[in-house]
Amino acid sequence: MLGQLSSASDSLRQYLTVAIFIGLGLLLAGVFLGLSFLVRPSRDQPQKYLTYESGVDPVGTGWSQSQVRYYIFALLFVMFDVEAVFIFPWATQVEAYGLFGLVEMGVFVGILLLGLVYAWRKGVLRWV
Amino acid sequence: MMFAQIQRALPTPEVTWSALAPQLILMVGGVLMLTVVSLFKKQPPKGVSAAYAVIVAAAALISTIPLWHRVLNPKEGPTGLVSNAIGLDGFSLFITGLLCIAVILVALVADGYLVREGIEGPELFVLLLLSASGGVVMVSANDLIVMFIGLEILSISAYVMAAMHARRLSSQEAGIKYFVLGAFASAFLLYGIAMIYGATGSTNLGDIQTFLSQNVLLHDGLLVTGLALMLVGFGFKIGAVPFHQWTPDVYQGAPSPVTAFMASAVKAAAFAGMIRVFSVTFGTYVLDWRPAVFALATLSLLAGSILAVVQTNVKRMLAYSSISHAGFILVGVHAASKGTSAALFYLAAYTFMVIGSFAVVTMVGRTGDGRHSLDDYKGLGRSRPALALAFAVLLLAQAGAPFTGGFFAKFGVIAAAASSHNWSLAIIAMLTAAISAFLYLRIIVFMYFEDTGDASAGVHGPSVRIPRAASFAIGIAVVATLALGIIPQPFIQLAKDAVPQLSSSTP
Numbered sequence: 001m002l003g004q005l006s007s008a009s010d011s012l013r014q015y016l017t018v019a020i021f022i023g024l025g026l027l028l029a030g031v032f033l034g035l036s037f038l039v040r041p042s043r044d045q046p047q048k049y050l051t052y053e054s055g056v057d058p059v060g061t062g063w064s065q066s067q068v069r070y071y072i073f074a075l076l077f078v079m080f081d082v083e084a085v086f087i088f089p090w091a092t093q094v095e096a097y098g099l100f101g102l103v104e105m106g107v108f109v110g111i112l113l114l115g116l117v118y119a120w121r122k123g124v125l126r127w128v
Numbered sequence: 129m130m131f132a133q134i135q136r137a138l139p140t141p142e143v144t145w146s147a148l149a150p151q152l153i154l155m156v157g158g159v160l161m162l163t164v165v166s167l168f169k170k171q172p173p174k175g176v177s178a179a180y181a182v183i184v185a186a187a188a189l190i191s192t193i194p195l196w197h198r199v200l201n202p203k204e205g206p207t208g209l210v211s212n213a214i215g216l217d218g219f220s221l222f223i224t225g226l227l228c229i230a231v232i233l234v235a236l237v238a239d240g241y242l243v244r245e246g247i248e249g250p251e252l253f254v255l256l257l258l259s260a261s262g263g264v265v266m267v268s269a270n271d272l273i274v275m276f277i278g279l280e281i282l283s284i285s286a287y288v289m290a291a292m293h294a295r296r297l298s299s300q301e302a303g304i305k306y307f308v309l310g311a312f313a314s315a316f317l318l319y320g321i322a323m324i325y326g327a328t329g330s331t332n333l334g335d336i337q338t339f340l341s342q343n344v345l346l347h348d349g350l351l352v353t354g355l356a357l358m359l360v361g362f363g364f365k366i367g368a369v370p371f372h373q374w375t376p377d378v379y380q381g382a383p384s385p386v387t388a389f390m391a392s393a394v395k396a397a398a399f400a401g402m403i404r405v406f407s408v409t410f411g412t413y414v415l416d417w418r419p420a421v422f423a424l425a426t427l428s429l430l431a432g433s434i435l436a437v438v439q440t441n442v443k444r445m446l447a448y449s450s451i452s453h454a455g456f457i458l459v460g461v462h463a464a465s466k467g468t469s470a471a472l473f474y475l476a477a478y479t480f481m482v483i484g485s486f487a488v489v490t491m492v493g494r495t496g497d498g499r500h501s502l503d504d505y506k507g508l509g510r511s512r513p514a515l516a517l518a519f520a521v522l523l524l525a526q527a528g529a530p531f532t533g534g535f536f537a538k539f540g541v542i543a544a545a546a547s548s549h550n551w552s553l554a555i556i557a558m559l560t561a562a563i564s565a566f567l568y569l570r571i572i573v574f575m576y577f578e579d580t581g582d583a584s585a586g587v588h589g590p591s592v593r594i595p596r597a598a599s600f601a602i603g604i605a606v607v608a609t610l611a612l613g614i615i616p617q618p619f620i621q622l623a624k625d626a627v628p629q630l631s632s633s634t635p
Binding site: 096100117122 | 138140159167169
């Protein structure tokens with residue numbers, strides 16, 4: 001049946017693959033969850049209905065405010081995370097890029113470091 | 129054996145540093161300032177940061193002059209740089225010059241503003257320089273990805289600048305709004321770039337142009353979708369209706385000098401990118417994108433001028449009028465290659481008019497940057513005659529009065545529309561020019577013919593402090609506006625020489 005599709009709908013056929021994958025995924029998850037639902041014993045306890053927080057008892061409500069201080073750290077983290085994203089592919093090809101690549105990466109890291117120096121001098125890195 | 133592979137040396141692009149002078153000066157200037165201020169605990173002395181920014185921008189402006197002669201020289205002409213990622217042509221140098229002028233004027237206005245608001249610091253000037261350097265990258269980009277990177281450098285600095293006045297809630301609100309909608313617009317633009325890459329197999333504008341001139345796409349749905357998405361992205365950045373919703377709020381909330389920068393430099397860079405992509409690269413697809421640009425231009429002209437009339441806040445009024453100016457420039461874009469020089473001249477005149485106007489708004493807003501209602505302008509003609517006169521000239525120029533740059537700017541785009549037989553667009557442009565003249569005259573009437581009603585106490589108008597640097601900036605803006613209107617010929621010639629030229633690696 002797939003062979004009857006015209007070549008113009010090639011891209012549509014590729015989407016069919018995606019759809020099959022999604023369907024299979026749903027089916028697998030459904031089968032496993034359903035099986036365990038049928039097999040497992042059911043003993044209700046209030047603790048079992050608490051929000052799962054890595055094994056620790058949850059504190060406060062889900063809508064509590066978080067410290068704005070974390071924001072700066074998240075920002076700095078993103079900065080160096082993105083830096084790593086660029087450095088890793090470059091590192092696999094250092095020799096191919098040669099001196100030019102080395103200088104370019106030096107400039108890139110240097111500019112980011114200047115940003116860090118600025119943040120440090122502004123006292124951002126200190127936990128107040 | 130994986131590790132034994134011999135790595136072949138990759139070809140590295142040749143870099144002509146001298147041709148990159150403007151962006152390098154702005155970028156290094158900005159980063160250097162940031163480094164120096166972070167090394168010293170003490171704030172730099174009064175006025176030094178602004179003077180530094182002015183000097184850096186002036187150096188970048190001067191560095192465009194030899195490049196301009198090089199491009200106009202028939203022996204050398206426009207070239208592609210860094211593997212054709214960046215193009216050096218008259219068009220990019222023209223807008224680069226405008227961006228540098230915008231930085232100079234805004235820095236002069238911002239100096240007094242920061243002192244008055246008690247938020248002195250070098251950060252605003254660092255961001256101004258970095259933002260302008262991003263703008264230069266964007267306008268000289270010969271590759272869609274480079275253009276996107278330039279746009280991001282330009283915009284991210286602008287988002288931060290909009291929220292610069294951290295104690296004012298409306299400034300923070302403006303920053304967030306600008307950021308969210310700007311990020312949204314960037315996503316549209318990037319999606320469009322991806323589609324165009326899918327359709328043409330390249331992100332290099334020159335290669336795309338060559339590809340389209342040599343091949344006929346049988347199924348161009350992907351390409352047209354990409355164009356539409358890019359139009360949405362640019363539409364957001366230039367504040368064209370229906371993508372204008374953020375404009376009044378952000379322009380009103382942002383610190384007034386920053387608003388001047390957003391209305392001039394950011395808009396000019398976005399328009400330059402738009403012209404390069406639509407009029408130049410996709411000139412062969414003009415029949416596909418023209419109706420969309422027609423709609424954007426008409427809506428911007430009508431909504432911009434009509435909604436401006438009902439405002440009572442002068443800053444908001446100018447925000448709506450900037451939407452209508454965007455409509456006028458879109459009339460030039462709509463005329464494709466015939467309208468490019470008209471659009472450039474409009475951008476030049478508009479840069480001076482809008483920065484000058486927002487500089488006056490900065491002064492009249494007084495401490496707190498909040499007194500922007502029409503009533504706050506009552507009697508300005510009596511208490512500050514020179515300031516009122518300058519504002520009147522700038523407003524008349526925005527209305528398109530003769531002997532000002534605004535007249536030839538409007539004339540140019542309408543003539544371009546007429547020469548490509550878009551009579552309807554030319555007529556709409558003329559009608560809305562008449563409508564928006566009303567709102568500019570309204571402000572002038574409030575300045576000269578209304579009183580604060582406290583005449584018995586000898587007070588006729590608001591007492592406004594004018595720092596020397598800011599009055600200098602307003603002076604430059606007024607003189608330039610008048611010069612563009614009285615001796616327009618050299619400037620029109622300049623805009624005509626600024627031809628966009630793409631460089632392609634494929635013959």
